[in-house]
Amino acid sequence: MSDRNHEVTSVQPLLKKDGSLTEPGWSRKLYQVYDRSSIKAPAFKIKEWDYYLVMGDDFGLAFTVSDDGYIGLQSVSLLDFSDPVNPWEHTNTVLVPFTMGKMNMPSTTESGNVSFHNKKLTIDFYKTKNQRTIICNFENFLDGKTLSCNIKLEEPDMDSLVIATPWAEKDTAFYYNRKINCMRASGSAIFDGKEYKFNPERNFGTLDWGRGVWTYDNTWYWSSGNSVVNGKPFGFNLGYGFGNTAAASENIIFYDGVGHKIDDIKFNIPTESDGTKNYMKPWTFTSSDGRFEADFIPVLDRTAKIDVKLIITDQHQVFGKMSGKAVLDTGETIEFKDILCFAEDVHNKY
DSSP states (O other): OOTTSOBOOSOEESBOTTSSBSSOEEESSOOEEOOGGGOOSOGGGEEEEEEEEEEOSSEEEEEEEEEOSSEEEEEEEEEEOSSSSSOEEEEEEEEEEOOTTTTOOOSOSSSOOEEEEOSSEEEEEEEETTEEEEEEEEEEEETTEEEEEEEEEEOOSOOOEEEEEEETTEEEEEEEEEEEEEEEEEEEEEETTEEEEEOTTTOEEEEEEEEEEOOSEEEEEEEEEEEEETTEEEEEEEEESSSOTTSOOSOEEEETTEEEEOOOEEEEOOBOTTSOBOTTSOEEEEETTSSEEEEEEEEEEEEEEEEETTEEEEEEEEEEEEEEEEEOTTSOEEEEEEEEEEEEEEEEEO
16 A cells, blocks of 8 residues: 555544644544534535435345535435346435525534425434434435335445545535445335335445535536455455645545455546437446556446536436456455446536
8 A cells, every 4th residue: 555545543623723634644433523613614615415226136225315515415225136137216306495504413433313394305314333324214206206225234334435526626625435345134125006115135235425625617427336355345445537646546445344444546437429428338447556457347327417507416326237356455356347336427506
């Protein structure tokens, strides 16, 4: 591992008095303490979100509760891969203007609950010791039918990926993020008379918890997946694209509860002769240190485009199957095959 991956190991405030990061870098736990009142930016620029993705054998569910300052975006996605010829997904979103901190998002992943309730959508994320619970009821989710979910995620004491990233162009802009992989999933969702049931022996959930102040125009790449390899939980978090990552990358392998940090990753997305990206052709993933090499066969491109003047987003969250090898800190090589996961290319202005 290179010296570039600086690991933070002590509990301390996330921000200095001037609003800049105390110690850019990565950590295995949420050591740096987030305090919204320490941010040196107006409320409309502060972004706070909790995002869960829970994958079954041939389906997935995603949940977002967010307070992005001048707008809150609350959304639920159902993805069904049971028919390999015609996989489908549907995402329904509730936009709430000028949330400006009114969502009361918790300052830590260790305690506090997240809720959003209106006439159409009720969504709750509950945190208890070693467990997370997702309860959701979305009326008229699709074609007048309701989607309801009650899902539990086991969270034993294990490594995660926490990163504190600054922006070179603005001292008070920062990205504080925690990814928790390999949480065993149980429970189910019901939609249109079909029960989507999770098996904790082989199904997992991931939490993407983010707090920060960004610059306006950003592009990022992110991929995450979980599985069981050699009888042990295996997962990965791969990402790059925005902020100044000189202190640490976002790339890590998880195996049996331990994180193994890796260097830079590149998503090799096929392009056509005119330069446009073809997201449904096979991708490859390569690492600068040779510790993560994989092939990715796309199955479904979950696209989302929003253009409401100041807010523009162009998202391609591509689901598919990944196969390859990962090298642990010990030098052991883990080979994995056909992990149902996602890789995304997102451009946002907001």
